[in-house]
Amino acid sequence: MTVLGIAGAVRSGQRSARSVVDEYLGAIAEGDDEIHAFNLVAAEQARARADEIDSTVAEGRDPGPLAGVPVALKDNLCTRGVPTTCSSRILEGWVPPYDATVVGRLHGAGAVMVGKTNMDEFAMGSSTENSAFGPTRNPCDTSRVPGGSSGGSAAAVAAGFAPVALGSDTGGSIRQPAALCGVVGVKPTYGLVSRYGLVAFASSLDQIGPFTTTVADAAAVLDVISGPDPRDSTSIGDSQPPVSATLDNGVDGLRVGVLAELSGDGISPDVAARVRAAVSALQSAGARVAEASAPAAVYGLSAYYLIAPAEASSNLARYDGVRYGLRVDGASTPDMNTASRSAGFGDEVKRRIMIGTYALSAGYYDAYYGKAQRVRTLIIDDFASVWDQFDLVVSPTSPTTAFSLGERTADPMAMYMSDVCTVPVNLTGQAAMSVPYGVGDDGLPVGVQILAPALGEPIMFRAAAVLEASR
Amino acid sequence: MGAEAQSIPGLGAPADTEWETVVGLEVHAELATETKLFSASPNRFGGDPNTHIDPVSLGLPGSLPVLNQKAVELAIRVGLALNCRIQPSVFARKNYFYPDMPKDFQISQYDQPINVDGWLELPTGRRIGIERAHIEEDTGKTVHIGGGGRIHEAGYSLVDYNRAGVPLVEIVGHPELRSATEARQYVAELRSILVAVGASDGKMEEGSLRVDCNVSVRPAGSDRLGTRCEIKNVNSLRSLGRAIDYESRRQIDLLTSGQPIEQQTRHWNEDDGRTHALRSKEEDHDYRYFPEPDLLPLDPSPQWVEQIRQELPPLPRDRRLRLAEAAPSADAAHIALAVERSLDELAVAAIGQGGVPERVMTHIVHNLADGPGELTPQALASLVGMEDKGQLTATQAKRVLAVLVDRGGSPQEAAQKLGFEAMESVELESLVDGLVADHPDEWSRFCDGDAKLTGFFVGQAMKATQGRADGKAVTQLLNSRRG
Structure with a gap:
C-alpha cells in the first residue's frame, strides 16, 4: 500500500485506520525478528491513535492529509513519552519530554507512529552495523546490510513494515540506505525541515527526510514535514510551494548534468550502467543532458570526515552521566564522566569524537577544521557554477549495491567510501534524493541520485517522477 | 599598599614606589531580560531548584537554541554606553566538561564579538580601554553537600539549572588599572552604567555582576606587562580591593626575593584574606572554540543600532557633568554619590528652580540615602529657600524633609504642621x-x-x-x- 492510497481510503471511510495499523503491526510481528528494523514497536499507542483517527472520520472532521498512515521514525527523533535511544547504550532509560517538530507535524496530519527504527549509533555509520542493539538486515537479501545510518527506516519501508519512515541524512544516511534497499529517499535542502527534536550528530549537515516506496508518497510526506519553525534558527523562514503540486510536470527542456567527479573511479560498472540508463530516460523525456563538473567535490569526503566529527565531538559532550541516560559511578565527577562515556559509546562514536576533538584542538584547528571549512566553501562555489548551467545533476547514490554484513566493519576507510557520492550535498546544503532504478549484476537494487540547488525540490521531484515512470 | 596587606604576617616591607600594580578586569553582568538567552524559561533569581528550565536550557538531546532579541538589544546598549563599535558577530561554542553546564559547552562569542574597542571613564577622568563586551550564556550552580561545601571534601553534589542559559554580557577591560582603588572605581562606574541603561540590576550579592581580575606587577616606569594571575571569587567591591592589594603584595614579595611569578588562576578567600592557587596555565582547558552551527551570524542593522543609541538614557558620566555644572562648588565625591543614588536629576531640577546649590547638595548627600520618595524638586527648592532665610533651622529642615519624602506636599505646610514657625x-x-x-x-x-x-x-x-x-x-x- 502507498501513503496516498492509505490516506485516501481512510479519509473517505473506505478503510479504518485501525485495520491499516493492525495490518502493518502484523507484518512487523511476523517479519521484524529477522530484519530488526525496529528498536521499539509502539503497538498499543499506535492502535489507540488509529482509533482516534477513526473517531475523527466518523464525526465528519478532517483527519488530516496523512490520515491513518503508519509511520516509522528513526530512533534519533524525539518522541514524547517514548524512549529515544539513537541506538546507543548511553541514552539508556531516557524518555524525551517533548516531540520533535516533525513528529508533531506528522501527528497533526493524522499519521500514526508505529515504532522507532534502528540506526548506526548516533547516525555514525553506513551499514547500521554500529547499533548497540545489533544490525538491521536488508530485506532484499538478509545476508546484506541495508546501508546506514538510517538502515532501520529504509528496511522498514522495503519490508512493508510501514509505508513511510523518517530518517536523517548527515552524509548520505537517507539516500544511501534508500538506494541499497530499493526505496525512495529524500535529503531536503538544509533548513527546509526543522531539526528541532532531531538528536544532533553534525548540526550544520543534519537534515530530516522521508523514505517511501513511491515518489508521490515522498512528496506528500515532505509537504507535511517541511516549513518554517521558530524553534530552529536554521530553518528557512519562508514557506515553499508544495512539491506534490508540480510532480507531473515532466522534465522537458530541463538541463541535466552528469557529474564527472562522481561517475568515474570507484563506481561499480553495473551501478554506472544504471545511471546511464536513467540519464537516457530523462533525455527521452525531453531533458538536455551534458557533463557537469564540480572539481572540488572530490575533496568532499575528506572535508566531511573532519567537519562532521568536529561538530559531533561537541554535540555529544552532553552525554556525561550527569543528567540522563547511563551513569557509571567514579571517584570524582570527571571519573564518572569518563566511566559513563567509556561504557556508553560504541567504537565508531568514540573514534569520531576523538577525530573531531583533535581537529578542533589548539594548534590543529587551522590545519584540519579550518581547512575543511575552506574546502566546503570551494565545493559550494563549484556547485554554484554548476547551477548556472544546469537545473539538475545526476549521479550514482552509492558506488556499489548492498554489501555483506561484516564486510567493511574492520576497515573504517572502506566504510567511509560508501558515502563518497552523497556527502558533497550535505556540505553545500542543497537538495538531493535517491530513486530506485533497477538492479545490479547481483540482482540487488541500484539507486540513482538526483541533485538540485537549494530549494530546488519541485524540479528534483519532477525528474524523480519521470525516472520512476520509466522503470 | 593597603593596610590589610601590610598586616599579613610573613610579608616584607612594602616598596610601593618601586613597583606598579597592573589590573585588568573581566566583568560578567547578567542581562535583565524576561527570559533566557536561548529559550522561553524565565530569567529570574532564586526559585526552587530546577524550576526555571525547559529542554533547551537543560540541553536535552534534540533541543536547539533560539536567540533572544531583547538580550541582543541590551548588549548593544552596553556596547554603546561603553563607546564600543557594534559589529557583525558570530556565536561560538566553548567546549569543556562541567556538570553545571548542561551541554558541556557554553555558547559564547569568540573571535567576532558584538561590541569591541570601547572605553570607560573613571570619575577621576582617566579612560580605561574596553577590549570587548560579548554575549554568552550563564551556567547552572553546583551545590556540594557534606564536607563543609568544598568540592574536594564533598559527599555528593547537586546541580540547579535555573541559572543555566541566563544571558550575560562579558566586559573585558584592558589591563590599564593601576591600583585596587582604581579597580573599585571602575567596577562601581561600570555598575552605574549597566543600571542606568537598564541592562542589568548590577547586584553583586546576587551574582548578577561578577568580577574576575587579572593582577600583575612590574617595576615602576616599565612598559612591559608582568606575568599575571587571575583571581576568582571576588564578590564585592570591598573584596575586590582587598584581593588586589593582597595579590600585588604577594607578587612583589616573590619578585623581590628572586622568585618567578607562575601564571595561575587563584581563588580569593574572604575569611583568611588571601588568594590560593587553583590551577596553573598548563592545566588550563583547550576550549576548542568553533562557530555555533545552530545559530545564524548576528548582524544588527545600523538602523536598529542607531535607534537604540537614540533611546539611551543619559549616562552617569554625563549626569555627573551636568550636576557639577549646576553645583560648581560641590565635592566630586558628592556629585558621584548623587548620581549613583539617582538623585542627580532631582538636585539639578531643585537648583534650577532657585535652590541654593550648597544646601540642595547637603540634603542630597546626607538626608536622602533612602531615595527621594514623594519629594519634588519644587519642594526641595522651597525648603532650602526657607532655610536660607532663617525660617527653618538645619534640624527642622531635616524633619520637614522627612515628611516631604514620606507624604509629599509643600515645606511651608509641613513646617506648620510640625509647629516650626520661624522665630522673629x-x-x-x-x-x-x-x-x-x-x-x-x-x-x-x-x-x-x-x-x-x-x-x-x-x-x-x-x-x-x-x-x-x-x-x-x-x-x-x-x-x-x-x-
Whole structure:
C-alpha cells in the first residue's frame, strides 16, 4: 500500500485506520525478528491513535492529509513519552519530554507512529552495523546490510513494515540506505525541515527526510514535514510551494548534468550502467543532458570526515552521566564522566569524537577544521557554477549495491567510501534524493541520485517522477 | 599598599614606589531580560531548584537554541554606553566538561564579538580601554553537600539549572588599572552604567555582576606587562580591593626575593584574606572554540543600532557633568554619590528652580540615602529657600524633609504642621540678651575669645526654644554683642 492510497481510503471511510495499523503491526510481528528494523514497536499507542483517527472520520472532521498512515521514525527523533535511544547504550532509560517538530507535524496530519527504527549509533555509520542493539538486515537479501545510518527506516519501508519512515541524512544516511534497499529517499535542502527534536550528530549537515516506496508518497510526506519553525534558527523562514503540486510536470527542456567527479573511479560498472540508463530516460523525456563538473567535490569526503566529527565531538559532550541516560559511578565527577562515556559509546562514536576533538584542538584547528571549512566553501562555489548551467545533476547514490554484513566493519576507510557520492550535498546544503532504478549484476537494487540547488525540490521531484515512470 | 596587606604576617616591607600594580578586569553582568538567552524559561533569581528550565536550557538531546532579541538589544546598549563599535558577530561554542553546564559547552562569542574597542571613564577622568563586551550564556550552580561545601571534601553534589542559559554580557577591560582603588572605581562606574541603561540590576550579592581580575606587577616606569594571575571569587567591591592589594603584595614579595611569578588562576578567600592557587596555565582547558552551527551570524542593522543609541538614557558620566555644572562648588565625591543614588536629576531640577546649590547638595548627600520618595524638586527648592532665610533651622529642615519624602506636599505646610514657625528676630534678640545676662561667667570667657562658648550659648538657645532657634543666627547675634 502507498501513503496516498492509505490516506485516501481512510479519509473517505473506505478503510479504518485501525485495520491499516493492525495490518502493518502484523507484518512487523511476523517479519521484524529477522530484519530488526525496529528498536521499539509502539503497538498499543499506535492502535489507540488509529482509533482516534477513526473517531475523527466518523464525526465528519478532517483527519488530516496523512490520515491513518503508519509511520516509522528513526530512533534519533524525539518522541514524547517514548524512549529515544539513537541506538546507543548511553541514552539508556531516557524518555524525551517533548516531540520533535516533525513528529508533531506528522501527528497533526493524522499519521500514526508505529515504532522507532534502528540506526548506526548516533547516525555514525553506513551499514547500521554500529547499533548497540545489533544490525538491521536488508530485506532484499538478509545476508546484506541495508546501508546506514538510517538502515532501520529504509528496511522498514522495503519490508512493508510501514509505508513511510523518517530518517536523517548527515552524509548520505537517507539516500544511501534508500538506494541499497530499493526505496525512495529524500535529503531536503538544509533548513527546509526543522531539526528541532532531531538528536544532533553534525548540526550544520543534519537534515530530516522521508523514505517511501513511491515518489508521490515522498512528496506528500515532505509537504507535511517541511516549513518554517521558530524553534530552529536554521530553518528557512519562508514557506515553499508544495512539491506534490508540480510532480507531473515532466522534465522537458530541463538541463541535466552528469557529474564527472562522481561517475568515474570507484563506481561499480553495473551501478554506472544504471545511471546511464536513467540519464537516457530523462533525455527521452525531453531533458538536455551534458557533463557537469564540480572539481572540488572530490575533496568532499575528506572535508566531511573532519567537519562532521568536529561538530559531533561537541554535540555529544552532553552525554556525561550527569543528567540522563547511563551513569557509571567514579571517584570524582570527571571519573564518572569518563566511566559513563567509556561504557556508553560504541567504537565508531568514540573514534569520531576523538577525530573531531583533535581537529578542533589548539594548534590543529587551522590545519584540519579550518581547512575543511575552506574546502566546503570551494565545493559550494563549484556547485554554484554548476547551477548556472544546469537545473539538475545526476549521479550514482552509492558506488556499489548492498554489501555483506561484516564486510567493511574492520576497515573504517572502506566504510567511509560508501558515502563518497552523497556527502558533497550535505556540505553545500542543497537538495538531493535517491530513486530506485533497477538492479545490479547481483540482482540487488541500484539507486540513482538526483541533485538540485537549494530549494530546488519541485524540479528534483519532477525528474524523480519521470525516472520512476520509466522503470 | 593597603593596610590589610601590610598586616599579613610573613610579608616584607612594602616598596610601593618601586613597583606598579597592573589590573585588568573581566566583568560578567547578567542581562535583565524576561527570559533566557536561548529559550522561553524565565530569567529570574532564586526559585526552587530546577524550576526555571525547559529542554533547551537543560540541553536535552534534540533541543536547539533560539536567540533572544531583547538580550541582543541590551548588549548593544552596553556596547554603546561603553563607546564600543557594534559589529557583525558570530556565536561560538566553548567546549569543556562541567556538570553545571548542561551541554558541556557554553555558547559564547569568540573571535567576532558584538561590541569591541570601547572605553570607560573613571570619575577621576582617566579612560580605561574596553577590549570587548560579548554575549554568552550563564551556567547552572553546583551545590556540594557534606564536607563543609568544598568540592574536594564533598559527599555528593547537586546541580540547579535555573541559572543555566541566563544571558550575560562579558566586559573585558584592558589591563590599564593601576591600583585596587582604581579597580573599585571602575567596577562601581561600570555598575552605574549597566543600571542606568537598564541592562542589568548590577547586584553583586546576587551574582548578577561578577568580577574576575587579572593582577600583575612590574617595576615602576616599565612598559612591559608582568606575568599575571587571575583571581576568582571576588564578590564585592570591598573584596575586590582587598584581593588586589593582597595579590600585588604577594607578587612583589616573590619578585623581590628572586622568585618567578607562575601564571595561575587563584581563588580569593574572604575569611583568611588571601588568594590560593587553583590551577596553573598548563592545566588550563583547550576550549576548542568553533562557530555555533545552530545559530545564524548576528548582524544588527545600523538602523536598529542607531535607534537604540537614540533611546539611551543619559549616562552617569554625563549626569555627573551636568550636576557639577549646576553645583560648581560641590565635592566630586558628592556629585558621584548623587548620581549613583539617582538623585542627580532631582538636585539639578531643585537648583534650577532657585535652590541654593550648597544646601540642595547637603540634603542630597546626607538626608536622602533612602531615595527621594514623594519629594519634588519644587519642594526641595522651597525648603532650602526657607532655610536660607532663617525660617527653618538645619534640624527642622531635616524633619520637614522627612515628611516631604514620606507624604509629599509643600515645606511651608509641613513646617506648620510640625509647629516650626520661624522665630522673629526680635524674639531671638531678646532670648540672646537674656542668656548673656543669665550666664555672666560664660559671657566674659566668650568675650575673651574662647570659641567653645559659642556652642554653649547656641545649645542654651536651642534648649530654651526646643530647637526652633537658628544656630547661625544665634552665633551672629552673640558676635555682634561682643562688639
